[in-house]
Amino acid sequence: MDVGSTGDTSADYFSPDGAISRWKFTVSRQYQHFLDKTTPHMLRRWIGSLIIACIYVLRVYLIQGFYVVSYGLGIYMLNLLIGFLSPQVDPEIQELYDGATLPTRGSDEFRPFVRRLPEFKFWYSITKAFCIAFVMTFFSVFDVPVFWPILLFYWVVLFTLTMRRQISHMIKYKYVPFSFGKQVDSYSFSCCLVLWLINHYIRWCF
Numbered sequence: 001m002d003v004g005s006t007g008d009t010s011a012d013y014f015s016p017d018g019a020i021s022r023w024k025f026t027v028s029r030q031y032q033h034f035l036d037k038t039t040p041h042m043l044r045r046w047i048g049s050l051i052i053a054c055i056y057v058l059r060v061y062l063i064q065g066f067y068v069v070s071y072g073l074g075i076y077m078l079n080l081l082i083g084f085l086s087p088q089v090d091p092e093i094q095e096l097y098d099g100a101t102l103p104t105r106g107s108d109e110f111r112p113f114v115r116r117l118p119e120f121k122f123w124y125s126i127t128k129a130f131c132i133a134f135v136m137t138f139f140s141v142f143d144v145p146v147f148w149p150i151l152l153f154y155w156v157v158l159f160t161l162t163m164r165r166q167i168s169h170m171i172k173y174k175y176v177p178f179s180f181g182k183q184v185d186s187y188s189f190s191c192c193l194v195l196w197l198i199n200h201y202i203r204w205c206f
Contacts, residue, residue, distance in 0.1 A: 039120055049127045056134045066137045067148040073133045074155050078162060080125050083117030084177070085166055091173040113177055 038045055060066055117125075136142045170176065 035124070042119065042123075045123050045127075049123060049130070052127060052130045052134070056130050056137075059134065059137055063137065065143045066133075067146050067151055068144045069133050069136050069142050071151040071155060073129055075158070076129055077126060078155075078159055080117060080122055082162060082166060084115055084119070084122045086116045086169075086177075087175060088114040088116050091175070113175065115177065 060070055115122075
């Protein structure tokens with residue numbers, strides 16, 4: 001009985017399916033190892049993503065199409081941005097249980113800002129989205145005829161309303177999506193930064 005089981009295992013190991021499974025596992029492990037090595041190199045990662053984004057924009061500009069793909073990419077990136085700027089635990093919900101999750105006065109205990117979407121996942125998702133969108137531009141089925149200024153106008157309006165709501169949320173609960181250490185008064189810095197953002201935001205809109 002044991003001899004038969006050993007023979008079956010050996011047959012599975014040398015079978016085409018077994019070889020494909022081993023190859024997929026090896027590639028997946030090497031890919032994960034590569035991602036782990038890039039984690040501390042934030043600037044280099046974002047420069048690489050910027051290059052990929054420029055290549056995608058250049059291709060869309062040259063072929064004058066795939067505006068629906070670009071619109072979907074913009075909506076997806078906006079959703080990622082909101083997750084990146086939002087705290088892991090919504091202060092509005094946390095207040096119902098044990099008060100604010102972030103300090104609101106200089107005398108409060110310092111608590112670093114914890115994002116709902118970490119920086120590495122934010123970068124990885126954006127980079128992967130640009131790569132997928134770039135591949136989609138090689139298939140004409142995704143090139144849906146559309147009047148692109150309408151999509152652009154709708155995206156700008158959606159971005160404006162979404163960011164206005166996000167800034168209002170930051171003002172209401174007195175937090176900023178960055179941590180600078182104990183030497184910075186969280187409440188004062190939050191107010192200054194939010195007011196600066198609102199000032200430049202209004203100038204950009206009007």
